[in-house]
Amino acid sequence: MLISKIKIRNFRLLRDTTLDLKKDISLLIGKNNTGKTSFLVLLEHFFNSKKFQYNDFPISIRNEINSINNDTRIDDLSIQLIIEIQYDGNDNLEVISDFMLDLGPDIKTVKILFECGIEKNLLLKKIEGIEEDEKVKFIVKNLNKFLKTKIYAFDDSEHLECEDYFTEYRHKLIPKDLKNVTNLINIQIIHARRNVASSEDSNSKTPLATLTTAHFNSKNDSELPDDNINAINTLVSNMDKKLEEQYDPIFEVFLKNAQDFLNISNLNVKSDIQSKALFENSSQVTYGHNNDILPEHLNGLGYMNILYLLLEIERKKDLFEKQDNSINLLFIEEPEAHTHPQMQYVFAKNIKAVLNKINNLQTLITSHSSHIVSHSNFEDIRYLKVEDNNVEIKNFHTELKKKYSKEPEHFKFLEQYLNIQSAELFFASKVIFIEGITERMLLPLFIQQFDSDNTKDDKEYIPLASQNISILEVGANAKAFAKFLEFLDIQTLIITDIDTTKPQTSEAGNAIYKACPVGNGDYTSNATLRYFLDSPKEFKDKDWGEWFKGLIDDSLTSKHNNIKIAYQSKENSHHARSFEEAFISLNIKKIKDNSDVILGLKLKSELDSNTDMYDLTNKIIDKKSDFAASLLFLALSKDTQWETPQYIKEGLKWITN
Structure with missing residues (x-):
């Protein structure tokens, strides 16, 4: 049932x-509100x-x-x-x-x-x-x-x-x-407002100690306390007897005077220790080894939150068992509160084993944590999305699998990527996909410059850096995300390269596509461009030439309304094939001036003699990551003002709106 x-x-x-x-756990996720x-x-x-x-x-x-x-x-x-x-x-x-x-x-x-x-x-x-x-x-x-x-x-x-x-x-x-x-x-709820704090006030009862007290009292108040509770109460009763033996000589004078003054016989001082009061006033949660014991408030908030959750779950378990309903529903709100990513991972990894010990239990967990999502079973995910002033709850795995029914390899890749790489896409308001390491390292700098320029001109401008934008490096696999992005309805900017090639015939008679300058190209090897800009299937198709002209002129539009493809366009009379070529052509003088400290370059003499930007880029770039790191270092430490390629500026402008 x-x-x-x-x-x-x-x-x-x-x-x-x-x-x-689900019959066990349903994970409710979505953006804020x-x-x-x-x-x-x-x-x-x-x-x-x-x-x-x-x-x-x-x-x-x-x-x-x-x-x-x-x-x-x-x-x-x-x-x-x-x-x-x-x-x-x-x-x-x-x-x-x-x-x-x-x-x-x-x-x-x-x-x-x-x-x-x-x-x-x-x-x-x-x-x-x-x-x-x-x-x-x-x-x-x-x-x-x-x-x-x-x-x-x-x-x-x-x-x-x-x-x-x-x-x-x-x-x-x-x-x-x-x-x-x-x-x-039987419905039980564990709220996100868990009053977990690291206060060192010695006069206040700490949250974990308060919860352990409540847990003990609920068991002690049971009509049929278990053997451990009975053992504690027996020890307390024996302590009463021993204390009374010690009370007699201490209170002997007081008792005699009372009897003489008030004519009261058989007046005694009795010990009456209550296990509930003893536990409430004289217990605390500690951690450590042997004699090296530390009090609860010295735990980090992440540890305290997880411990608090586990205690709360144990208390709810007792309530479920006591009432013995056929259906138990536990609602856990935002377990990631106060918790760093590692502890969120621990929670996601172990929570099912804890909950499986409770009979007839279904659990609803709400979360904003990409760490919890990425380490959860995607079949458990229920995605909440606002459409037309109403919240739609989508069965993530089932509905998305249907969308990818003709592309099972893309669905498998997507599952693995979200599980291994990042699940933050679920919570992003906007997404920027980039292709390579150079763009990944330099894009935050370009965004900073873009924000700075626009803030000067528009006081109401909302900086991109303050928006909920996820930046992910996906290589040439952006098209595998297409249906996922449609499913989530996220505004997405894909920054990629035009990657022009020239069709040729090999010695064996096979068609090969060799990289070439944009002006010499008839084809693009970039599958992302071909997919999102809806190219004809084959180079031989009669419509290919017209489509490729539109690609060069940057007049094509994405077949997905909420996705923009940004790639190199003609700038200062030069049309670059790659990001590196576009960047070098715009910043050639500054690169020459700083060539002694820029890493990742070879054949630096070419900077003074070679004016063919396509050829120059291919000859001087040795290691892209070192090159990008050096450019970033100069911008941050020497205030070098690098020019941002126009196609990236236009992409950032689009995703701003």
């Missing part, structure tokens, strides 16, 4: 949102009977609420949470009998509706006679007083195509109590 699907309507950005759950926390808050509101407010309703339906009248279809404005539960013949059907409305052998699903609706008649009566402007103010301030939460069992299996089922077939909804649901489903 498990929760297979959760649907949400009319709650904040969750206008019409569906989540398909995509509804991850709202998802958690909604569950809390319904399961803990918390009050909803006006601002919990989506902006898109507030005008209808503000202008409510007798004709308003009020059921369409309700906040709804629908939980679908799948079961089979091996499950205990007694626990879901309250929700089984069809006993047919083919029916293996029950559905529960939580609904927060507006009591229209009461609200209309209250605002009758109020001026329109005042009506809106009243509704905004007081709507919570006219909201009522109800729970229903329903079966829409015969009306799956009906979009207004809860309005058209309202008479088929069977009212239920919250107790009916909580007897079936």
